Amino acid sequence: MSIVGIALFIIVTIILLKFNIAVEVSISGEEIGYVKDRKAFEEKIQNEVLTTENATLESVELAEEPQYKLTFLSKSESTNEDEIIAKLENDATRTYVRFAVTLDNKQEAVLEKLEDAENLVDEIEEKYGEKRNVGIQKVYSINNEEYQPVSIKTARNEVTDAIEAQIEKEEEEQRRKEQTINGIYLAVKPVSGVITSRFGNRELIRSYAHRGLDIAAPGGTPIKAAASGKVIFSGYQGSYGNLVKIDSGNGVVVYYGHCSKLYVNVGEKVEAGDVIAAVGSTGNSTGNHLHFEIQLNGQCVNPQNYLYK
Numbered sequence: 001m002s003i004v005g006i007a008l009f010i011i012v013t014i015i016l017l018k019f020n021i022a023v024e025v026s027i028s029g030e031e032i033g034y035v036k037d038r039k040a041f042e043e044k045i046q047n048e049v050l051t052t053e054n055a056t057l058e059s060v061e062l063a064e065e066p067q068y069k070l071t072f073l074s075k076s077e078s079t080n081e082d083e084i085i086a087k088l089e090n091d092a093t094r095t096y097v098r099f100a101v102t103l104d105n106k107q108e109a110v111l112e113k114l115e116d117a118e119n120l121v122d123e124i125e126e127k128y129g130e131k132r133n134v135g136i137q138k139v140y141s142i143n144n145e146e147y148q149p150v151s152i153k154t155a156r157n158e159v160t161d162a163i164e165a166q167i168e169k170e171e172e173e174q175r176r177k178e179q180t181i182n183g184i185y186l187a188v189k190p191v192s193g194v195i196t197s198r199f200g201n202r203e204l205i206r207s208y209a210h211r212g213l214d215i216a217a218p219g220g221t222p223i224k225a226a227a228s229g230k231v232i233f234s235g236y237q238g239s240y241g242n243l244v245k246i247d248s249g250n251g252v253v254v255y256y257g258h259c260s261k262l263y264v265n266v267g268e269k270v271e272a273g274d275v276i277a278a279v280g281s282t283g284n285s286t287g288n289h290l291h292f293e294i295q296l297n298g299q300c301v302n303p304q305n306y307l308y309k
Contacts, residue, residue, distance in 0.1 A: 061092060063090050063091040107137065178306065231265060232266060
């Protein structure tokens with residue numbers, strides 16, 4: 001063996017007596033510790049930091065990938081795998097997932113498990129039919145507190161309440177559509193009672209087709225304006241007896257006849273639902289009732305096309 005070889009052997013032996021071969025771990029150029037074996041340490045990261053066995057955890061990402069470098073570590077020093085793992089775990093970004101039950105793509109309730117969300121959607125579709133746009137959306141967050149899941153019972157109530165509100169709104173829209181004449185919404189039935197004579201009827205009491213609807217009610221029953229408008233007549237008029245006429249615009253004028261009392265004057269503005277008169281039997285009448293008549297551009301139309309269906 002040459003002198004150089006002998007010298008090199010002596011140097012290596014001394015180094016190995018005083019140092020261990022280790023792997024330096026650093027992040028962004030800053031040394032954070034030492035590990036014995038890079039491969040074993042990377043497996044430890046995968047198993048202890050990047051694992052997503054938790055059902056609510058979608059993914060885990062390291063803030064930065066560690067850099068590794070072989071080095072000599074004094075035998076008086078030790079590796080610190082657990083401390084490095086703790087730091088990586090603390091700095092890692094965790095993405096959590098929940099399952100939102102939606103109505104028309106709007107989140108109504110958040111559940112922790114996909115299975116619970118799917119079961120609730122099936123239940124809702126069975127109850128309301130598939131025409132209700134109920135679905136499931138994954139919602140992600142790096143803050144586990146952002147989307148707090150609720151119980152299935154609470155989720156069911158929240159989604160059901162939203163659907164019932166939707167149905168109520170649709171029914172109101174349909175009602176408005178059905179009770180609108182030439183853009184004027186007939187929002188209120190003037191009185192509740194029994195219809196005793198319908199539009200177009202020919203009876204002994206009159207020699208012409210009935211121009212409105214007769215609704216029997218006790219004398220003195222308050223009569224409400226069916227639609228908002230301006231009072232253009234309030235007084236006695238022939239066979240109508242005491243009569244109120246309200247012009248609601250767009251050619252729509254509503255008559256309230258045979259009243260016992262009149263509570264509004266010409267020129268007053270009234271809102272739908274305001275009390276304008278009281279049921280009576282004045283004019284050409286055989287008993288207490290309201291004559292309810294609607295005219296469009298001077299032509300009588302059937303009130304039952306809009307109210308009292």
